[in-house]
Amino acid sequence: MKGIVFTEFLELVEDKFGLEMVDNIISSSDLESGGAYTAVGTYSFSEMLQLLQHLSANTGISIDDLLLVYAEHFFGVIEESYPGLLATYKDPIEMISSIENHIHVEVRKIYPDAELPTFVVESKSENDLTVIYKSSRAMHHFGLGLMNKTFEHFNATAKIELEKIKEDGTEVRFVIHKN
Ligand code: HEM
Incomplete structure (x- = not known):
């Protein structure tokens, strides 16, 4: 999955839920990248899935939503x-x-x-x-x-x-x- 999908996602999470939430979902995930993304890089989809799962658990909003x-x-x-x-x-x-x-x-x-x-x-x-x-x-x-x-x-x-x-x-x- 392209890095731009991650960088824009984390920016939106910061916007809506704050930097603490960004830190929280990154630190509770097991990320090969360590959570440091560049727009032009390529990362495993499983990283996005983990970030979504933790954000969903923390906010009560479904992954689909x-x-x-x-x-x-x-x-x-x-x-x-x-x-x-x-x-x-x-x-x-x-x-x-x-x-x-x-x-x-x-x-x-x-x-x-x-x-x-x-x-x-x-x-x-x-x-x-x-x-x-x-x-x-x-x-x-x-x-x-x-x-x-x-x-x-x-x-x-x-x-x-x-x-x-x-x-x-x-x-x-x-x-x-x-x-
Ligand atoms: C994924 C670009 C329009 C559906 C993506 C990705 C990019 C992209 C960069 C991520 C690829 C990756 O992470 O490796 C674009 C551009 C569009 C466009 C530049 C218009 C100019 C659309 C539209 C739809 C769509 C209109 C509507 C259904 C998707 C879906 C994915 C995706 C569902 C997620 C990957 C998946 O489901 O496997 N697109 N897209 N795209 N795009 Fe587009």
Whole structure:
């Protein structure tokens, strides 16, 4: 997992819960990195999982809700860092259906070692999109947060439903309806 995902996460934790919480979740985790991350580095996903688990235990907020809020913050990072990529799109359905064949393809050119999910478009029309999310990291709520913000970015709203295909969340269907 890319370092920028860790640095932005810890900044948000500091913002919302304070530096003590950052120290707390780092010191209660068994981290190969020691909790020192640089934006361009690459770290094990198990480190993110431990940080999320400890933050969840300390705050009573579920990991899914933490990932949702974190993704909404991360979209702002994307808007700042990759404005050109977003400017390719005029419509949220077009953008979300292009993650697999365009957006994450470009991400992989920038970060060859990025750990990205797979999105398979099941059906698509002007206002409806069904995509299957697949990833061993089960970060579907990170995807949901990014999708929410994608609609907001285009001044649109949507109803987005998640259906777990696999109980452990490694395969999830997103049923999206643009209002
Ligand atoms: C992960 C970039 C749009 C879904 C990531 C990562 C980056 C990235 C850098 C982390 C990779 C790693 O840690 O190794 C971008 C950029 C985007 C974009 C630059 C737009 C210009 C989206 C959108 C979605 C999405 C719209 C909506 C579903 C995800 C998910 C992950 C991810 C779910 C977590 C990894 C996993 O589930 O396995 N993306 N992304 N991305 N991205 Fe994107």
